[in-house]
Amino acid sequence: MKERRGAPLKHNVIRSKMKKGYPLMTDPILSSHFPDTDWFQESSLRKMLRNHTAVYIKPDVGRKGNGVIRLKRLNRYEHEISHGETTIICPSKKLYSELTKMLNPKKNYLVQQGIDLATYRKRPFDVRVVLQKPLNTWRATLMSAKIAPNESSVVTNVAKGAKDLNVYKAINGIDQSVNRPEVLRDLLDVSHQIAQKLDSVFPLRILGLDMGIDKKGKVWFIEANTKPDNVGLENIDRKLYRKYRAAKKWMRKG
Structure with missing residues (x-):
């Protein structure tokens, strides 16, 4: 259907990063x-860290870099977690449980390849x-x-x-x-x-x-x-x- 002359053209505001990203990643x-992207859960996190030396955890809906966490694989046994102004070294076997403490339980998160x-x-x-x-x-x-x-x-x-x-x-x-x-x-x-x-x-x-x-x-x-x-x-x-x-x-x- 054609827009009526003078009528404002439609514009959608999409807040979900995954919703906006899916048409591009496919x-x-x-x-x-x-960048390689998936919903954040323990299995996707482990897989992402096997394939990339650095990954980001991001809220699916968020602005201005709030709630973003960076992970770096230091070696087989340790990872570096950077969140805001804080950086800690975390044993690999405790990584997922440590991360979940930092996340808002009411939000969905993505795990994404670091560039x-x-x-x-x-x-x-x-x-x-x-x-x-x-x-x-x-x-x-x-x-x-x-x-x-x-x-x-x-x-x-x-x-x-x-x-x-x-x-x-x-x-x-x-x-x-x-x-x-x-x-x-x-x-x-x-x-x-x-x-x-x-x-x-x-x-x-x-x-x-x-x-x-x-x-x-x-x-x-x-x-x-x-x-x-x-x-x-x-x-x-x-x-x-x-x-x-x-x-x-x-x-x-x-």
Whole structure:
């Protein structure tokens, strides 16, 4: 059914990370950019730790990096648990019971492959890509790099002390040897593919994507926000911000 002229186009706000992630992890192309992910339980945790040296435990519904736990396999017998500002060493046989003490029993959690993020001045970062659909075409209208406050930060959320930086400056300043033009091209290409895929499942008009770049230059999906908070980005790239405001104006007109 066609939208009536002047009527606002539909936009769904999806809060579940798994609900947003499932169409991507099952897509034959986009799945290669999606980190290994499962519901958190003892069997999935053990399997994930056999396959990856670092994993994250995340609430299925959550914001601003709250409740995220990072695990690192130190050896066969010990794991490092980092939660907020606290890091402890835990015997492997007690790992699951120790983790469940930290989790909210009223929430569902995911266990996800950790990405060895590229660094800028030795600090890991990811990239926020905001896409809008003002005239039935997805456009990347805002981008910024989120630089973690220190080398060992668990998350790169601005709410946890990360700093926004111009994305071109961050990519050009990556500490690792990567093909920078190719990284930027892949970042935009994969972001557009993700927007189109999610829009085919949930009618959407705006998306905030958290995208990772690993130390080899590969682009990874981290998270999609269907109600992105773009406060403070107007000073990061004024040209892009004007593009974002113009698209927002068109969307208000329906």
